[in-house]
Amino acid sequence: MKKMFIGMLGLLASNFLMSQNDGFTTLELRDMSAFQSQAGNWQIVGGVTMDPTVDIHHENGEAESKKKKKKNAVEPRAVTTTSGTGVLVNLPSDDKKSNLLTSWEHGDIELDLELMLPRGSNSGLYLQGRYEVQLYDSYGVQRPKFSDIGGIYRNWESDPETSYMGKAPLTNAAKAPGLWQRLTISFRAPRFDASGKKISNAQIVKATLNGVVIHENVEIPLPTGGPVQNNEVAKGPIMIQGDHGAVAIRNFKYKLMHDLNAELMDINYQVFHGTYDTYEDAEAATDAVDQGTQQELTWEVAKRENDFVLKYQAVLKVAESANYTFSGSFGGQAKLKVGGEEVARGWRNFSGSKQLDAGEYPIELLYFKTRSWIDPFLGLSVKTPTSHDKPLNAFSSHPSSVSAVAPILIQPEGNKPRLLRAFLDFEGDRDRRITHSIGVGAPTGINYVYDLGRGNLACVWKGDFVNATPMWHDRGDGSFKPLGMIQYLYMGSPINGTIKSNGYEVDAQTGFPTFSYDSGGKTVTDKVYAEGSKVIREVTVDGLSGSFEVTEGSKISKMSNGMYVVGDSEYYIEVLSGQSAEIKNEGGQAKLLLTIDSSPIKYAIIW
Numbered sequence: 001m002k003k004m005f006i007g008m009l010g011l012l013a014s015n016f017l018m019s020q021n022d023g024f025t026t027l028e029l030r031d032m033s034a035f036q037s038q039a040g041n042w043q044i045v046g047g048v049t050m051d052p053t054v055d056i057h058h059e060n061g062e063a064e065s066k067k068k069k070k071k072n073a074v075e076p077r078a079v080t081t082t083s084g085t086g087v088l089v090n091l092p093s094d095d096k097k098s099n100l101l102t103s104w105e106h107g108d109i110e111l112d113l114e115l116m117l118p119r120g121s122n123s124g125l126y127l128q129g130r131y132e133v134q135l136y137d138s139y140g141v142q143r144p145k146f147s148d149i150g151g152i153y154r155n156w157e158s159d160p161e162t163s164y165m166g167k168a169p170l171t172n173a174a175k176a177p178g179l180w181q182r183l184t185i186s187f188r189a190p191r192f193d194a195s196g197k198k199i200s201n202a203q204i205v206k207a208t209l210n211g212v213v214i215h216e217n218v219e220i221p222l223p224t225g226g227p228v229q230n231n232e233v234a235k236g237p238i239m240i241q242g243d244h245g246a247v248a249i250r251n252f253k254y255k256l257m258h259d260l261n262a263e264l265m266d267i268n269y270q271v272f273h274g275t276y277d278t279y280e281d282a283e284a285a286t287d288a289v290d291q292g293t294q295q296e297l298t299w300e301v302a303k304r305e306n307d308f309v310l311k312y313q314a315v316l317k318v319a320e321s322a323n324y325t326f327s328g329s330f331g332g333q334a335k336l337k338v339g340g341e342e343v344a345r346g347w348r349n350f351s352g353s354k355q356l357d358a359g360e361y362p363i364e365l366l367y368f369k370t371r372s373w374i375d376p377f378l379g380l381s382v383k384t385p386t387s388h389d390k391p392l393n394a395f396s397s398h399p400s401s402v403s404a405v406a407p408i409l410i411q412p413e414g415n416k417p418r419l420l421r422a423f424l425d426f427e428g429d430r431d432r433r434i435t436h437s438i439g440v441g442a443p444t445g446i447n448y449v450y451d452l453g454r455g456n457l458a459c460v461w462k463g464d465f466v467n468a469t470p471m472w473h474d475r476g477d478g479s480f481k482p483l484g485m486i487q488y489l490y491m492g493s494p495i496n497g498t499i500k501s502n503g504y505e506v507d508a509q510t511g512f513p514t515f516s517y518d519s520g521g522k523t524v525t526d527k528v529y530a531e532g533s534k535v536i537r538e539v540t541v542d543g544l545s546g547s548f549e550v551t552e553g554s555k556i557s558k559m560s561n562g563m564y565v566v567g568d569s570e571y572y573i574e575v576l577s578g579q580s581a582e583i584k585n586e587g588g589q590a591k592l593l594l595t596i597d598s599s600p601i602k603y604a605i606i607w
Contacts, residue, residue, distance in 0.1 A: 023385030039098035046084015050178035107189040108257035119177040121245035128236030129228030169214035260387035261319035298397035299378035322384035332369030416511030423479040441465030446530035461486035571607035
C-alpha cells in the first residue's frame with residue numbers, strides 16, 4: 001500500500017512538473033494540478049491568439065457596432081483559444097473571476113515565464129501571494145508608472161507607517177498586445193529572526209522584461225494592494241490576478257533558491273612584485289615580498305596597483321553535494337584550482353564548475369596584473385544551481401559598482417535622430433556580422449539598424465540607442481550593441497538581383513534618412529522612420545518587377561484584422577499600401593512577399 005501511495009504521488013507530480021534542468025522546474029501545464037481550486041475562469045489550452053485592435057473591455061460594444069454596419073460581418077474577438085495543452089489562460093466573466101494560487105509555496109525564487117496580454121488588459125503576479133508585479137497592456141507608454149507592466153504595485157494604506165507607494169519599472173519594455181513577452185524575476189523573501197520578527201525586507205534582486213532590466217536590488221517593505229493575506233511570511237504561493245482581465249502564460253519555469261552554506265578557511269597568501277606576463281612566469285615567482293593570513297580574499301595585500309602576483313591557498317568547506325560554479329572577476333589574469341584540479345582561468349574574468357561532495361577542499365588562486373590601464377580588483381564567488389552567489393572576497397576588493405571597462409553609451413541629442421555607422425552581430429552572433437550597416441536612434445526611443453549592403457532593415461528596438469564600447473574601446477572591433485528591447489527581422493535582400501548602395505540623404509526637418517540603391521538598372525529609395533511606437537518603411541521600386549520581401553520567420557499568419565503576425569507571435573506587419581500579398585513557405589521559413597507595381601510600398605513594423 002505504501003509503495004502504491006508513493007507511486008501515485010510521483011504520477012501526480014509528473015502531471016505538472018517536468019524534469020529539472022540547471023535547477024529549474026517547468027510547469028508542463030497539461031492540467032490544473034499545479035494550482036489550487038478556482039472558479040473556472042482559468043483553463044489549459046493549446047494555443048491563443050489576441051487581436052491587438054480589439055480592447056478586451058470594449059469587445060462586445062465594438063462587435064455590436066460593427067454588426068449594425070454590416071449584418072453578416074464576423075464579430076472581432078480580443079482572445080481566441082484552441083484546444084490542447086501547454087498554455088494557461090484566464091478568461092474572467094461576471095460570475096467566474098477568481099485569482100489563481102499555486103499548490104506549492106516559495107521563499108527565495110527565480111521565475112522565468114512568457115505572458116500575453118490583450119489590448120487594455122490588466123493582471124498581476126504576486127510573489128508569495130503578497131508582492132504584486134503588475135501585468136498590464138502598457139504598449140506605447142512613454143513614462144511608465146508603478147501601475148504599468150513590470151511595476152511593483154502600491155498598497156492603499158493611508159497611514160504613513162504602513163503605506164507603500166510602489167516602484168515604476170526603470171523603462172517600458174512592453175511589447176504590443178497579443179505578442180508573447182518574457183518576464184524573469186529573481187526574488188529574495190523577507191527574513192525573520194527566531195522570534196518571528198522581520199529583520200530584512202523582501203527584495204527583487206533583478207527583473208527583466210523582454211531582455212531589458214526593469215528592476216535591480218529593489219526592496220519591498222510591505223505587502224502591496226490585494227494580497228492573499230496582509231502579512232509577511234517566509235514562504236507563500238504564487239498568485240496570479242484573475243478578476244481584472246485576460247492573460248495567457250506559458251513556459252512557466254521556477255527555481256527555489258537558498259543561501260549557500262560555504263566558507264573559505266585558513267586563507268594564506270604570498271605577494272610577489274615584478275612584471276610577470278604569463279601564467280608560467282607567475283607560478284614560478286619566488287622571493288615573496290610579503291605573506292600572511294586573511295579572513296577574506298583581497299587584492300589589497302599587494303600594496304601596489306600594478307606589476308604584482310598574488311598566490312592564495314585556502315580550504316573551501318561546503319555543506320551539500322552539488323555541482324559548484326566558481327566565477328571570478330578581476331583586473332588582469334587569474335587561475336583557480338579546486339581539490340588540486342584546475343577549474344578556470346581567464347583574462348578579466350573566468351567561470352568553471354566542479355562536482356563536490358559535502359566536505360573540505362584545498363583552493364589555490366593565482367592572480368597577477370601587468371597592465372597599468374586596468375584598475376586592480378579581485379572577486380571570487382561560488383554557487384550551486386539552486387543557491388545564490390556566495391562572495392568569497394572582501395567587499396573592498398570588488399565593490400558592486402566595479403567595471404573593467406567604463407561603457408561607451410551613445411544616445412540621440414536634441415530632437416533629431418542620431419546616425420552611427422558600425423558593424424552589427426545579427427542576433428548577437430559574430431558569425432552573422434553585418435559589416436555595411438548604420439544605426440538610427442530616435443529621441444523617442446524607437447531605433448533601427450539598416451543593412452546598406454542588402455538594402456534591408458536588420459532589426460528594430462525600443463529604449464536607449466547603442467553601446468559603442470566594442471567599437472571604440474582599446475583597439476575596438478568595429479561593432480556596437482543595440483540597447484533596449486530588440487526585435488531582429490531577417491538577413492537578406494528584399495529584392496532579387498545585385499544591389500549597389502548609393503548611401504542616404506537626411507531629411508532636414510525630421511532628421512531621418514532615406515536610403516538609396518541601384519538594382520537591375522533602376523534606383524530604389526527606402527525611407528525608414530519612427531512614428532509613435534512603430535517603425536514605418538516606404539519603398540519606391542518603380543520600374544522593377546517581381547516581389548518585395550517584407551520579412552521572414554518560422555511562420556507567418558494573416559490575422560482577421562488584415563495584419564500579419566510573424567514567428568511565434570513575435571511581432572506584427574501592417575501593410576499600409578495596396579499591393580497584393582503572399583505568404584510563401586520555402587526551406588523551412590515563411591516569407592511575406594508584396595507584388596511590386598508602380599506604387600510605393602508602405603508598411604509598419606509593430607512589436
